[in-house]
Amino acid sequence: MKPNTKFLQGNEACVEGALYAGLRFFAGYPITPSTEIAETLSARLPQIGGKFIQMEDEIASMCAIIGASLTGHKVMTATSGPGFSLKQEALGYAVMAEIPCVVVNVQRGGPSTGNPTHVAQGDVMQARWGTHGDHAIVTLTASNHQDVFAMTVEAFNIAETYRTPVILLFDEVVGHMREKLVIPAPGEIPLVERLRTSVPGGVDYHPYLPREDGRLPMSDFGGVHRYNVTGLFHDMWGFPSDNPGVVHGLMRHLVDKIENNAGQLARYKEFELQDADTVLISYGSAARSALHVVRNRRARGEKLGLLELQTLWPFPAALVRDHCARARSVVVVEMNTGQIMREVKAAVKNPENVFLANRIDGTLITPTDIRNILRLIQGRGV
Amino acid sequence: MAVKDFIRERFFPHIWCPGCGHGIVLNSLLRAVESLGMSKNEIVMVSGIGCSSRISGYLDFHTLHTIHGRALAFATGVKLSRPELNLIVPMGDGDALAIGGNHFIHAARRNIDLTAIVMNNRIYGMTGGQFSPLSGCGVMATTAPFATVDQSFDVAELARAAGATFVARSTTYHVQQLTKLLREAILHEGFSVVEVLTQCPTYFGRRNKMGGAVEMMKWFKDNTTPVGSKAKTENPALIERGIFVQTERPEYCKAYDQVIERAQKGKK
Amino acid sequence: MVETQTKPKLKEHRINRAWCKGCGICVAFCPKQVLELDDQDKAVAARPEDCIACKLCELRCPDLAIEIITE
Known part of the structure; x- marks a missing residue:
């Protein structure tokens, strides 16, 4: 090797x-x-x-x-x-x-x-x-x-x-x-390094004032800027505030900086989705079995595809909606009682077409499990 | 005065009640730090939650106001990642020894170079006067309307047993001693603990009929004695003040440097 | 450095009225009874001539409101 x-x-x-x-x-x-x-x-x-x-x-x-x-x-x-x-x-x-x-x-x-x-x-x-x-x-x-x-x-x-x-x-x-x-060579995957403030020592530094691009430059503890970090709602200097305007502004900032970028944060993989009438949505180890089923059934002419989610939160609702728009059925494959299924149901146009293929007994869901559930959904029995 | 160079003046007057001993601890700490001549950029103050924890925001150091009980755990991360910084960790009695008790004994066990200040007013002040693990028996509190039956910790004995290499106690009455002890604790290399008996006139004093701040400080004067004094043998109920432990043991960050050395030797 | 043994002499009690909360600690523990609370419950130096500049009021003030300026 x-x-x-x-x-x-x-x-x-x-x-x-x-x-x-x-x-x-x-x-x-x-x-x-x-x-x-x-x-x-x-x-x-x-x-x-x-x-x-x-x-x-x-x-x-x-x-x-x-x-x-x-x-x-x-x-x-x-x-x-x-x-x-x-x-x-x-x-x-x-x-x-x-x-x-x-x-x-x-x-x-x-x-x-x-x-x-x-x-x-x-x-x-x-x-x-x-x-x-x-x-x-x-x-x-x-x-x-x-x-x-x-x-x-x-x-x-x-x-x-x-x-x-x-x-x-x-x-x-x-x-x-x-x-x-x-392991990729160094530089093959770009790395984001700590963004440090360019504000020099002695000049007022605002640890919680976003730049125009939304990023907040930091200053290392031990460096020239002595500021406050707190779990209380705080102003742009990091000092506590219960001013409703400050509280609202910070709350919105904390949520919006993530939720408004859900599209950019979405990492996922598509398999055979181009003409799929049945879309499997899965993630983690369950997605391995789901992918096996897709490959296996495609070989037999069934129009099965897989959307493998790599970003779970913020939930890529728009992505899921788009990929499920033409599907007759959407099957969420996961090893719980339907935690992502609920999100999928909320995201798609026809939630009644969303089904759960799961296993909650401590063993990996198998391609056979998924295939059997698909047959049940299709009214064909196992 | 020069000590004002160490505070963030715009936040004064502070939030503490009239006569609160925490202000006196702040006052003594400023004088201790001033006497050391350190750069403000070298000092990181990490606190938890409670009246005591608000001390960090008033000081012009790198200040980290964290969550209840966990200040020492945050401080451990700061210290181990940048061992050249001086870490001061003020905590309340509930903060340090109820919810934070585990972190307290383990920081002592590691002998990591942090200065822990336990501001012991025997009560949860911020939440309105509930008894703490340092209240002791027979104390009235909002959660002990028939008086406490809980025994208290002896902070100094606990710190000693857990492995702290500097352990001392003073009170807000004995400010000169307190300043000296805080200075020594900061200078000490290893985990140092200074317990400060401090008054909460609002919740502890009033409810326990101990009078106001002045009467509570008089109580500190009358009920404490220097470590090893003759008075203690005559009256065992007196609380000792002074240095209980001052010893040397490998400091954690220095010891970890040896781990790095061994790891790097093994690699190439 | 050789320290001179001359006692510091008081020049001024600088009392920050905005910070003083009137707890009375300085008044109670002044060894020469120099300080009092005025009608607004703020510390004042009523008898500055008696002050020995020991600075205990400054050291014990929980509000950092007293400063003893010496000559």
């Missing part, structure tokens, strides 16, 4: 992507099935002069990466569902204080301890609405290791561009499965 070709776990592909993107600080806490990300980074980060710290809990890990981001570093933490719950308060802080960071959730099954070593996609809505209060969030996912790598790089790029936390929502199958990864 060439040196840039590796055979590895999805969790390791995520690490490769993060390091490619410039990760320099990771804080984490052991939890299955994400632990390999922490393990791998505990070896890799110090080799490049970066820092790895195992914190006392998931909460502290999230807080520590926010602190480290403020000193100018690219930062990440990784966890699974229960740990993701613990991170939610600090995640909201990063939304409010507009601090770039990447949070990986390698999903496992069920509420509580559930099914820790088995696959599920039950945290889609936790990613969207897990933290308190109105807010917008970016969540990316992937179904194979090349895409895990690419989406991890994207996550860092989006975090820096929009000064926001970005969630990488992988799942146990993708995280633990081993397959090939070709």
Whole structure:
């Protein structure tokens, strides 16, 4: 194998992507099935002069990466569902204080301890609405290791561009499965670096005043600009304010900077959609089975296509609506009780034509499962 | 005065109640920092949530006002990523030792070079006077209308047991000692804890019939004694002031530099 | 540097009335009873001639409202 070709776990592909993107600080806490990300980074980060710290809990890990981001570093933490719950308060802080960071959730099954070593996609809505209060969030996912790598790089790029936390929502199958990864050459995927203010020391710097292009240049803690960062509503200097105009303005800014760019943030893949009368919509490991079904049925002349979502939030509603406009039926393939299906139903013109093909027993949904459900929808029986 | 160079004057008068001890802690801290001659750009102040936590916004340093109980975790991220910065972490008693108790003991265990100031007024002031883990037994609070039955922590003993390498206590009455201790704590390399007994006349004093700020400060004068004093042996109820622990142990960020060294040696 | 042992002499009590909240801490703990609260509950130096410039009022003021200026 060439040196840039590796055979590895999805969790390791995520690490490769993060390091490619410039990760320099990771804080984490052991939890299955994400632990390999922490393990791998505990070896890799110090080799490049970066820092790895195992914190006392998931909460502290999230807080520590926010602190480290403020000193100018690219930062990440990784966890699974229960740990993701613990991170939610600090995640909201990063939304409010507009601090770039990447949070990986390698999903496992069920509420509580559930099914820790088995696959599920039950945290889609936790990613969207897990933290308190109105807010917008970016969540990316992937179904194979090349895409895990690419989406991890994207996550860092989006975090820096929009000064926001970005969630990488992988799942146990993708995280633990081993397959090939070709690491792109440096520069092959463009990287977004921290945008630092050009305002010189001694001149009034506004950490929360967007430029014309909407971006907010930052200043590293320890640098020449001493400013305040708070989770309270704040003015353009970062100082607390409960002025209704300031509160409204900041609320709108936090939501609009993400939601108004839903089109730009949409990452997806299309397979055989050109003439599809049945559109499958899927993501993560479930999309692997969905793609298999599409290829298999196409070979038999059935007009099946797949829209694989890589951006889950902000939900690419316009994209979904357009791609489903001519479909007789839309089948959402996911391993939960229909979390993305609800979004699809809300997005399309004819929600009565949207069906769910799912599996919630800790095992990967198979092409046979999907094919059987398709036959039922078509009134043909299994 | 020169200490005013360290504050953000436009936010004064501050939000704290008349006679609140937190202002005295701020006052002492300013004098401690002034005496050290550090650049303001080298100082990062990280606080959590509560009356005490508002101290960071008033200071002209890099200031990070975070979430309840987690200030030390945020500070750990700042410090480990930029070890050359000086981190000061003021916290309230509930903030540091109820919701933040886990971070407190683990920051002490790591001996990471942070200066933790526990502003102990034995009450949750911002939310209107609920008892805290430092209230102790027999205290009246809005959530203890029949008086508390909860025992309190001894912050100094807890910090010592968890591994803090500098542990001290003073009060808002003993301002000269407090300034000196804060200065030493900031200079100390490793995790340092300064507990400051501070008055909340509004919620603790009034409800517990301790009088106003002046009477509460007199109580600090009459009920504390220097560490190792004879008075303590005669009256064990006295609270000791001074330095309890001042020792050396490898500091976390320095220790991690060795990890980097080993990792890089192993690679090439 | 050799420190001179001469005691500082008071020039002025600079009291920021906008910041003073009238808590009375400075009044209560002044060793020479120099300070008082006026009818608006603001600290004033009623007997500045007695001041020994120990600065305890300045150090204990929770509102950073007192400054002792010495010669």
